[in-house]
Each structure stands twice: as C-alpha cells, then as structure tokens.
Amino acid sequence: MDLVARDLAAVWHPFTQHALWPADDPLVIDRAAGVHLYDADGKRYLDGVSSLWVTVHGHGTPEINAAIGAQLERLDHSTFLGLTHEPGIALAEELLRVAPEELSKVFFAGDGSSAAEAAIKMAYQAAAQRGEQRPLYVHCAEGYHGDTLGAVSLGGVELFHATYRPLLIETRMVSSPGVLEPGQTRAERAAAVLDEMRALVAHEGSRVCAVVVEPLVQAAGGMLTHDPAFLRGVRELCDSSGAAMVVDEVATGIGATGRWFAVEHAGVSPDLMVVGKRVTGGVLPLSAVLARDWVYDAFLGDAPSNRTFFHGHTYTANPVCCAASLANLALMHERGTVARAAQIGERLGAALRPLEGYDGVAEIRRMGTMTGIEVRPVGARTGFQVCRAARRRGVIIRPLGDVVVLMPPLGMTDAEVDELASVVDESVREVVA
Ligand SMILES: Cc1ncc(COP(=O)(O)O)c(C=O)c1O
Incomplete structure (x- = not known):
C-alpha cells in the first residue's frame, strides 16, 4: 500500500x-x-x-542538530518537577535576556496552547492568592490562543471556537482591533476597541483577572494587524484595574515581526508573555510563559498555604528541546x-x-x-x-x-x-x- x-x-x-x-x-x-x-x-x-x-x-x-545530538548523549530526559538541569536553566536565562526586562521568571510548557493554558491559570490563581476573586477574562474577537479549552475560551474565531461555547470559562469579548469599519483607520479602530474595553472594565473591572491579546497581529484570525497604540491602551487599562496583561507572542515572538517580540514595537511590557513556535528554531516542541515578579511572588508560601502552581507536563523543559532552543537563539544572535x-x-x-x-x-x-x-x-x-x-x-x-x-x-x-x-x-x- x-x-x-x-x-x-x-x-x-x-x-x-x-x-x-x-x-x-x-x-x-x-x-x-x-x-x-x-x-x-x-x-x-x-x-x-x-x-x-x-x-x-x-x-x-547543523548547529541545532549537533546540539540535539550532544544533549541526547548527555541527558535525554529528566523530569523538571522537583529536579532541574543546565539546559533548562540556561534557556530560562537566555529567554529573559531577550524579553522585556520586567519579565523575570520562565515557566516551560510544550506547545503554544499548553503555555497559553498555563498563563490563563496563573493569572487567575495569582489574583486569588492576592486575596482577589477575579474569575473573568477579557479578550478580542478574531483572537486565537490554541485549542485547549482555556485557550479556546479566549479565542474569537467563530469557525474554530463556536462549537465549544457551552464548555468554556467566563469571558467578555471585545471587537477585534484589526477588523476595520469602512473608512476607519487602524488608529481609530484601536481607540474604538479601547473605549469598548474601558466601558467593560468600568463595569466589571474588579472581577477581571486578565486581558489576553495577540500583540500587533491576530495571526490565525487572518493576519489582522492593529495599531501599537492598542497595546499601550491595554497596558494602561490593566494598570488601572489590577488585571494582568497577558500577551500571546506564540506567532509573533522570536523574530517574526522584525523584533524579538512584537510588544517592542509598542514599547510595552506585559505581566505574562506566552512564547512558542520558533523557540527551538522549528525543530522540536517547546513553549514558555514569562512572568513578572508580582505574579511569581503570589505563588510563594509554606506548604500548607497551597500556593503552589499545581500545573505541569511530563516532558516540561525536556533537555533536548532546551538544547535545540539554546543553539537556535545563539545562532540568531550570531547571524x-x-x-x-x-x-x-x-x-x-x-x-x-x-x-x-x-x-x-x-x-x-x-x-x-x-x-x-x-x-x-x-x-x-x-x-x-x-x-x-x-x-x-x-x-x-x-x-x-x-x-x-x-x-x-x-x-x-x-x-x-x-x-x-x-x-x-x-x-x-x-x-x-
Ligand atoms: C497566537 C497563538 N497562540 C497560540 C497558538 C497555539 O500554539 P500551538 O499550535 O503550538 O498549540 C498559536 C498557533 O498558531 C498562535 O498563533
């Protein structure tokens, strides 16, 4: 056959x-x-x-293949739950070096969806452990963050996401910043969607744990581009309402927009940043959530406090994937x-x-x-x-x-x-x- x-x-x-x-x-x-x-x-x-x-x-x-081969010889896999290894540590350091400086910790995952899922749970749990009940998320029409149910909840592509609506977590969706009304400029569109978001947050702000956006390009929604002012407005809104700004750089990050991360075009730094796709140079699956101190600190406590992030995967931070990423990022700098x-x-x-x-x-x-x-x-x-x-x-x-x-x-x-x-x-x- x-x-x-x-x-x-x-x-x-x-x-x-x-x-x-x-x-x-x-x-x-x-x-x-x-x-x-x-x-x-x-x-x-x-x-x-x-x-x-x-x-x-x-x-x-060749450089990525050689790094993979060498890592396979040394340590093919070891769990990252309660143990650590050099490629994972070095990759976390390297990602923080290229990311906005306010981001200070790296949590590894496998695919973009699984990292988005982790970020979604982190934002909720961080708020809860800071004594705030914030069960609501704000996101954009035409957004896409992956196919797991949390990520689907924050998606806005009808074709992919409508079927699952009865299963999803509570969100409020604003219009897409990248879909223009006839005659509207991108700047006008950004301002209009920010107004929508502000009205929503004025009403429900204390319940919102995160605003989740794809920065500058809603990729799976059809490469819908928006004005960087939109991201600056989201940052201000998150600052004033206490919601986390979660930026999904899975499609845009690691160079695709001509910067390491798309948020750089807007001069904005998020609270949580999701990266995936290009991290290993396109060879192996690996993704990550980069977090600011205040999010990470909300998870610290003694054992009975139950503040641990009870989340992770069998192959989290697989050393071979980390070695491929390190080789990729080194080449990106060099070239x-x-x-x-x-x-x-x-x-x-x-x-x-x-x-x-x-x-x-x-x-x-x-x-x-x-x-x-x-x-x-x-x-x-x-x-x-x-x-x-x-x-x-x-x-x-x-x-x-x-x-x-x-x-x-x-x-x-x-x-x-x-x-x-x-x-x-x-x-x-x-x-x-
Ligand atoms: C912005 C964004 N987030 C998340 C994902 C999901 O990533 P993955 O397919 O690796 O799960 C994608 C995939 O295209 C994406 O474009």
Missing part, C-alpha cells in the same frame, strides 16, 4: 476535513533541507509558511536573524505591492515577515486554490480561509524571498486576477 493509502486508512489530521482530504491530493513530505521541503517523488518545494510558522534558519541546521527578518519583511512587502492592484485582492496585511493576502471571492475556497496553484509551482503556503498566508523562514535569502513573491503573484493571477 502506498503512503497516501496508508494515511487514509489510519490517520486523523488536525484542522482537516477528512471528507475532502482524499480528493485534495494529499502530499507526502519525505525530507527537508534549508528552506526547501521534498516530496516522496523528490519534487522540491519552497517552505513559504516555515512549516506552520516555526522554521528559523532553515531545515537541518543577526531578527534584523534580517525585518529586511525580509520589507523585501516581501515591496515585491507583493503589485498584487494590491488586482481585483481579486482585497487587502495585503504585513507585520515584518508575517503576511496575509486577502483574496476574493470569499467563501469559494479561493485561498485554497491560490495555495494549490503555488504548490504546482513548487511553493508550499497555507490559507486561513480566504487569506493566503506567507511566513517565510527567517533564514531565507533575497533570491528565495523574490521567488516566493513571484510564485504567489503568478498563483494569485491564475486564480483571481
């Missing part, structure tokens, strides 16, 4: 409608090198979404990868500018390397068709509904960025122009 037949017989894929998948020509990826993926027939594809927004330098980075990401973004933006004139393109949104091309007609699998046309031309990209998403690896050369842009241009023209 060939691999596709075996897949169809045995596998259930994430975010995949299996009634359609067999007819959608499933592609078997066999190997990868640099910014390319190779299918089982040896055909080469440019990895235009960095394997779901994670690949940093490229696939098969100036964050500044390079900003250049890649500018180059991609310039190369895609002609698409803005096509009838079938409603809008192009970009923040650093994170790019969304909204195509129409909507609801006709137009985004999917553009990605399929790109695949025929040797480029892998993935749509979010009718938004064609580009998220190049941060190690792409100029020539590869140009190739990505020109294939996307041709593919959009083939389908919609």
Whole structure:
C-alpha cells in the first residue's frame, strides 16, 4: 500500500476535513533541507509558511542538530518537577535576556496552547492568592490562543471556537482591533476597541483577572494587524484595574515581526508573555510563559498555604528541546536573524505591492515577515486554490480561509524571498486576477 493509502486508512489530521482530504491530493513530505521541503517523488518545494510558522534558519541546521545530538548523549530526559538541569536553566536565562526586562521568571510548557493554558491559570490563581476573586477574562474577537479549552475560551474565531461555547470559562469579548469599519483607520479602530474595553472594565473591572491579546497581529484570525497604540491602551487599562496583561507572542515572538517580540514595537511590557513556535528554531516542541515578579511572588508560601502552581507536563523543559532552543537563539544572535527578518519583511512587502492592484485582492496585511493576502471571492475556497496553484509551482503556503498566508523562514535569502513573491503573484493571477 502506498503512503497516501496508508494515511487514509489510519490517520486523523488536525484542522482537516477528512471528507475532502482524499480528493485534495494529499502530499507526502519525505525530507527537508534549508528552506526547501521534498516530496516522496523528490519534487522540491519552497517552505513559504516555515512549516506552520516555526522554521528559523532553515531545515537541518547543523548547529541545532549537533546540539540535539550532544544533549541526547548527555541527558535525554529528566523530569523538571522537583529536579532541574543546565539546559533548562540556561534557556530560562537566555529567554529573559531577550524579553522585556520586567519579565523575570520562565515557566516551560510544550506547545503554544499548553503555555497559553498555563498563563490563563496563573493569572487567575495569582489574583486569588492576592486575596482577589477575579474569575473573568477579557479578550478580542478574531483572537486565537490554541485549542485547549482555556485557550479556546479566549479565542474569537467563530469557525474554530463556536462549537465549544457551552464548555468554556467566563469571558467578555471585545471587537477585534484589526477588523476595520469602512473608512476607519487602524488608529481609530484601536481607540474604538479601547473605549469598548474601558466601558467593560468600568463595569466589571474588579472581577477581571486578565486581558489576553495577540500583540500587533491576530495571526490565525487572518493576519489582522492593529495599531501599537492598542497595546499601550491595554497596558494602561490593566494598570488601572489590577488585571494582568497577558500577551500571546506564540506567532509573533522570536523574530517574526522584525523584533524579538512584537510588544517592542509598542514599547510595552506585559505581566505574562506566552512564547512558542520558533523557540527551538522549528525543530522540536517547546513553549514558555514569562512572568513578572508580582505574579511569581503570589505563588510563594509554606506548604500548607497551597500556593503552589499545581500545573505541569511530563516532558516540561525536556533537555533536548532546551538544547535545540539554546543553539537556535545563539545562532540568531550570531547571524543577526531578527534584523534580517525585518529586511525580509520589507523585501516581501515591496515585491507583493503589485498584487494590491488586482481585483481579486482585497487587502495585503504585513507585520515584518508575517503576511496575509486577502483574496476574493470569499467563501469559494479561493485561498485554497491560490495555495494549490503555488504548490504546482513548487511553493508550499497555507490559507486561513480566504487569506493566503506567507511566513517565510527567517533564514531565507533575497533570491528565495523574490521567488516566493513571484510564485504567489503568478498563483494569485491564475486564480483571481
Ligand atoms: C497566537 C497563538 N497562540 C497560540 C497558538 C497555539 O500554539 P500551538 O499550535 O503550538 O498549540 C498559536 C498557533 O498558531 C498562535 O498563533
């Protein structure tokens, strides 16, 4: 039996409608090198979404592979519950070095969702242990923080989240800062959503333990970008109401926006910051919550006080994942990868500018390397068709509904960025122009 037949017989894929998948020509990826993926027939594809927004330098980075190999030889795994190890300690130090300086402690998790979940519980428990009952969360429409139930509670993408509403924790959702009314500027939108949030907090502020936002780009919501003033307003609102500002940098963090973290564009420092995806360079799963002292301190007490954060996973801070991350971050410093990401973004933006004139393109949104091309007609699998046309031309990209998403690896050369842009241009023209 060939691999596709075996897949169809045995596998259930994430975010995949299996009634359609067999007819959608499933592609078997066999190997990868640099910014390319190779299918089982040896055909080469440019990895235009960095394997779901994670690949940093490229696939098969020798320095990361060597660090993984060395760590496997020394210590493959040991629990982080009540024990510690050097790669975990060093990675915590390194993450704090690149993060906003007010963040002072690192709690490790596995995927973005599990780190978001930890942050959600931390905010509630910290408030409770400071003597405040704050069971309510504030979040934004079109937000996405992962697929565990806490993260879904703070999600705002109807398609993904509506089904689970009866199961979810109590929240209040404000409008998306990135979805503009006709004629509205991004600055006006930010101000309007902040007004909404202020009215909500005036009413329920003492019950709100956290305001949870994706900084500058609501990625899974369709690469919806917003004005940095929004984040500054959220910071002020959290300061005045005593809620924690939780910023989810899973998609934006570790360089994608052309800064280490998106909050830097706004000059804002959160109380809790969630990171994931690119941390290991795109090789192994690892995520983390970075916390300010006041959150961490709320968990200190003697054993009978029960102030412990009773939360963690079997593979929390797996040393091999930590070693991969350390190698990735060291290379990012050495190669100036964050500044390079900003250049890649500018180059991609310039190369895609002609698409803005096509009838079938409603809008192009970009923040650093994170790019969304909204195509129409909507609801006709137009985004999917553009990605399929790109695949025929040797480029892998993935749509979010009718938004064609580009998220190049941060190690792409100029020539590869140009190739990505020109294939996307041709593919959009083939389908919609
Ligand atoms: C902002 C944000 N938060 C959380 C997640 C969930 O991360 P994971 O898929 O690793 O669980 C994602 C995934 O795309 C994300 O974009």
